[in-house]
Amino acid sequence: MEKHSDYHHGSLRRALIETGLELISEKGVSAFTLRELAKRAGVSTAAPYHHFRNKAELLEAMAAEGWRMMGEGFEASSAAEETPMERLYAIGRAYITFALEHTPYFRVMSRPDLYCTEEESDYSGTGLEVFEMLKSAVTECYPDRDRSDPVIQATVLNAWVQVHGFSMLWIDGPIRTTSLGKLGVEELMKLLFKTPVTG
Amino acid sequence: MEKHSDYHHGSLRRALIETGLELISEKGVSAFTLRELAKRAGVSTAAPYHHFRNKAELLEAMAAEGWRMMGEGFEASSAAEETPMERLYAIGRAYITFALEHTPYFRVMSRPDLYCTEEESDYSGTGLEVFEMLKSAVTECYPDRDRSDPVIQATVLNAWVQVHGFSMLWIDGPIRTTSLGKLGVEELMKLLFKTPVTG
DNA sequence: TGAGTATCTTAACGGCGTCAAGATTGGAGA
DNA sequence: TCTCCAATCTTGACGCCGTTAAGATACTCA
Secondary structure (H helix, E strand, O other): OOOOOOOOOOOHHHHHHHHHHHHHHHHOHHHOOHHHHHHHHOOOOOHHHHOOOOHHHHHHHHHHHHHHHHHHHHHHHHHOOOOHHHHHHHHHHHHHHHHHHOHHHHHHHOOHHHHOOOOOOOOOOOOHHHHHHHHHHHHOOOOOOOOOOHHHHHHHHHHHHHHHHHHHHHHHOHHHHOHHHHHHHHHHHHHHHHOOOOO | OOOOOOOOOOOHHHHHHHHHHHHHHHHOOOOOOHHHHHHHHOOOOOHHHHOOOOHHHHHHHHHHHHHHHHHHHHHHHHHOOOOHHHHHHHHHHHHHHHHHHOHHHHHHHOOHHHOOOOOOOOOOOOOHHHHHHHHHHHHOOOOOOOOOOHHHHHHHHHHHHHHHHHHHHHHHOHHHHOHHHHHHHHHHHHHHHHOOOOO
């Protein structure tokens, strides 16, 4: 990538995504502002509109990138495991790990109202691929069962709900402010994945 | 409550909360605007500031009211059950039922960044009482165990994470857009609460 | 009845997302 | 190498937002 003049930034689109995530990390996604982002990126207020139609489209690009990264994390972490069940656990850990290590990405990803124009309309590329990977991982734990088997459906639902619920409640604060918070993430993940009977 | 003149609304505080929740229900919490709320309530732009210091305080009042309602729902639904375990399931159902039947309340409640000034600072009155009720319900399922017993901690964590994760993923859309959505809420809750081994 | 307080309005400020119009630049084709 | 076009960026503006100061109105209670 060549260095350009002062007038033409050269790779503003990339810079907007990265600096935007920094900004979200500092002040939260609801206080995230296009004008401040432009200022920090060293361009004018209107410059971002040559790379994204509006603010929602920038957030959508962030979310899509995050979902892709999470999918790659799924593959990387499950590839190292031997059994289907271990691969499923690895995926669950990868979900939570991503949420905690790439919190600004996850914050945008888990707010579809920010970047999905309407209900169901353009819901593709928003994590459905990740959901399918989870579903496949569960299916391979029960090779003799159909994909619509209640056991599979229940396990998929439970795994999804667990990793998502834990991630949200951890990064938003509730878990950390209660007695559970003292146990730390690692211990809580062990508890979560070993619970024999659900509440 | 007497009817007042046109100039003095009479019960503006209450009207702002209720009309505000209507507005949130229609356009989402991120598009919720004080100015539009004032217009719909038939008062001037500055009128709400005589009842709430700012927008965050209005949202905080909504959230506090929602948490109180959810707590009452917990008590009402668990009182009808015989065994501790049945009471715990009833509380779990009550959590999800509240999120689905009072979605605008739940949307505000589950966005502590909107009404909590800083991290941990004023986190009281934001659902910790509800968490304590859940914890008590779990503790009574294991009368011979200490409150810090790992089994109890795990069950509390799992129950919380399940009901919260399911509620979020349902009202935000993801679950409904996948194959799981076809099963409906009732069926999914049965699957969730019966899963013998977690994902 | 009159004073004081609670409540509401008007008008303004700066910041926001967005857009139209114009300036600058990089690069493809002569 | 020159020319011109498309891509990129800036300036300046619009309407809407949250918030506040100053003043108007109405209820309350002595």
